[in-house]
Amino acid sequence: MPWQTTSITERELRLREGISTGLKLAAIPGRASNIGVISAEVAGEIDDLHQHIAYQAKQRFTKSADLENLKNIAAEYGMSQRQAVPATGAIQFDGSESVTLETGTRWKHANGQFYVTTADAIVSGGTATVTAEAEATGTAGNLIAGQELTLVSPVSGIASVATVSTAFTVGRAIEDTETFRARILYRQANPPMGGSNADYVVWATDIPGVDGVWISPQAMGLGTVTVRIASYDENGWPVPSESLRQKVADHIDGYINEITGQWEGRPSGAQVFVVVIDANLVDLEFSDLTPSDTKTLKAIASNVQALFRRSGEPGQDIRHSWLTAAISSAVGEDYHTLASPSGPIANGVNELPVINAISVGEDTLWERPE
Template sequence: MPFNRPTLSEIVARNRSDIETRLPGADSALRHSVLDVIARMHAGAASSMYGYLDFLARQIMPDTAEGEHLSRWASIWGIRRKAGVAARATATATGVDGTTILAGTEALRVNGAVYRVRETATIAGGTASLALEAAETGPQSDLTVATTLTLSSAVLGVNATLTVTAIEAAGAIEEDDASLLARLLDRIRTAPQGGSLSDYRAWALQVPGVTRAWVYPDWMGAGTVGVAFVMDGRANIIPLQSDLDLVADHVAELRPVTAEVFVFAPTPDPVDIVLRLVPDTPTIRAAVEAELTDFFAREAEPGGAIFLSRLSETISLAEGEFAHRIDLPDEDYTAGAGRLPALGTVSYV
């Protein structure tokens, strides 16, 4: 029989009933009376305890656990919450030859983001290459080539501005509960089999930042496995070379010794959509595009198909939409091998 947590009002009513049963003639409902205060005080304390019991009831099963309790459940199956990753880049500093820039020196971006020098460097030939790492994890600290940074404190013999010349790694946030729970349930429901398709997918998803992965047996012939993945937490979900190297190294430690693994980034394959919408307003257009973005994130996979019926259903889910007609694409869309269907330009007629 399920347990139903009583509301605060129900507990107050119970307390008043108990008081009046044990004190014949007493009126515990009299506002601001001592008995009324006692009934309400006890109800408040009992309600807090009921709330804690309700919380604990959710933590005793892995599919409803959250936070540190979910992490504890996941650890039993050898799954760890993926830590956040700080963005890394290389920048060029200019100044007087022989000047040393110490590790730990900080540089600032115009938005206030802080980056630290990872290794001490010395200026030679007027320049020095600095290895930088963001002070905070997450994609909000990602840099682009040619970005200008400014030293937070002056360094004698070094010009104040630095120029980013290469991107080593993009940032990633700490794994949230939803992603960790999905991996935990997948592990519980699909036991490891020493190198099955699901094993390769699980191994790729263990790498910080990886959100979706696909596995292709016999990708380059017998004995080979193809692994593709994306990183949905970034503006550009297609992985960098550094991301491919991380996943390849991680999978190499776990794969069967006889398997040859090819880790690759899928090639985006934009799907343009021409749509007739009723009613056609900016608000409803925004709702439609939000649904389409979510649809491609859920269902697109390298070499997969985008079915018109599913696309139409997605558009119908947009709040405020009454009717629509899709002019383009005019048939089911199938991507080529290794190509990932992605939402292209949405036009309205």
Template sequence: MSFNRPTLSELIERGRADIESRLPGADTRLRHSLLDVLSRTHAGAASGLYGYIDFVARQIPFDTAEDEILARWASIWGVQRKAAVSSTGTLRFTGTNGSAIPAAVQLTRVDGGVYRTTAAGVIAGGEAIITVESIDGGPGADMAEDGTLTLSSAVAGVNAVATVQAPGLRGGAAEENDADLLARFLQRVRQPPEGGSRSDYERWALELPEVTRAWVYPAWMGVGTVGITFVLDDREDIFPGSADLLEMEAHLDVRKPVTAELVVFAPVPRPVDMIIRLTPNTGPVQDAVLAELDDMFARDSEPGGTLRLSRIREAISLAQGETFHDLELPSTDPVSGPGEMLTLGEVTFL
């Protein structure tokens, strides 16, 4: 039989009844009485203990565990939480020619964010371009081109302010959250390693920071080949670049069976343009529709997949404020070819 945690009110009533049963004639319900204060104080302490027991009970099954307990459960199966990723890029330093800028020099952003150089450099022609990374990971450390950082400590012959170069400081990713870690952990438990099965490759691919979805294609380019493609949903552009592909290939190369030949590739985006007759056709409702469509594409789109019109209509109907709509385009289920992936294209509201 399941245990029902008593409420604070129930605990107060239990305390009052207990006192009255042991002190005949006592009335614990008198306003401002010492006995009522004792009943409430004891009930509050007991409620806190019940709450802690409730928390501990959720940590025992690993599918309801949280934070460090979930991470510890996962680590027993060899699944580690993905750490936050630093933003990286280049800075333009200016100053006196010949002035040296050592590696690991710290710089600060106006809001207190801290960065450091990852290579040394020397001012030549009035400037030096040097690589830099954020000390704390996460997307909040990203910076746009022409942003500025200030040296934390003076460097002889170097101006204090450095400028972010194109394309900016990018690549910051937050630490993996509990939901994503649990999904990878449950996959490991339910689909144990099998020496290079489809699920093995998918699990290996998802181990990389920022990788949120991956697809595996046996015999992609013929017998003995395995095709791997993936996306990074937390980025503005979810499709992997050349550096991401090389990192994935290196990551898989030490894990795959020696006889398998890897083909790591990026999906080709195939935009789906839409024409929607929307009621009411207002800015807030349009924004809500676009948000729901983005979420639907993230859930349903996959390389070589089909997107049902019913799912598109459902997403539009879920938008807050929408009362009626007519989907004029597309008129048939959008289909992507092998290696292609459907994405939200231009949306026209009528």
């Protein structure tokens, strides 16, 4: 039977009644009386104590604990909140022969983000390429290839403008509370089993940026484990970078848990293949869409990509009814006739669906942002 809680008003009245009975008063004192004031103060303090007890009770359980107490619960399982990481990539610049650009050189993008070189680079043949990382953590530092960066301070013999040769990726904000909570609940429901499918999911999602994991045991032969990973960016692109794939592979291969001090990783003898997921580009072709303004198109694209992220799995179809329902529920959409896809969206064993373009008749009205 659940505990019956009482309101502070009920508790205050009960105190006044109890005191009046104990003193054998003819009537219950009012709230403005001395007994009433004392009863109100005592009721308030008791209520505060009860609230604290109720709060502490919630902190015992993963489903109801706040962030600080989630960290304590996670530590019992050798887990921690994934911290923010800066985007990493590479830039190419021109310069005088044999001039060295030193580690720590700062570059700036037009969007206000700063990037710092992480190695020395010597100009050879009039050009050089060097690795760099965003100065700030989070997704704001992600940058596609081909963008221009400008030297913050001039360097003799080095051109003031460089080009992003390898996209800056993997920049991530600190893990949000609910994602952190979900990871802890998953581990609690799937305790370590020396290399079970769930173990590989836990190891892969330890790495910031990994949003989806699919495990295929023995897909490449006896003793093999295939780990497919996805990493969604703000535009719904799920294909992770090679650097993220390598981080996951290295982590699964084995590491010392910083919390427990114990060795964790794949079982001896298991051959693990960490595979980057591919994008299955999906074009929505309407024979009729009303209205077809920019706001409606964006709402449709957002709904469909949310569906793809929620229900898309390698080797699994996206049902046509799910797709039409997502389109119909988009804000602004009044009526549509979807010409293509006309049936389920089939995903290959290494594919996740991504909305690519929206067209009405012969006109392409929306395209996926890069």
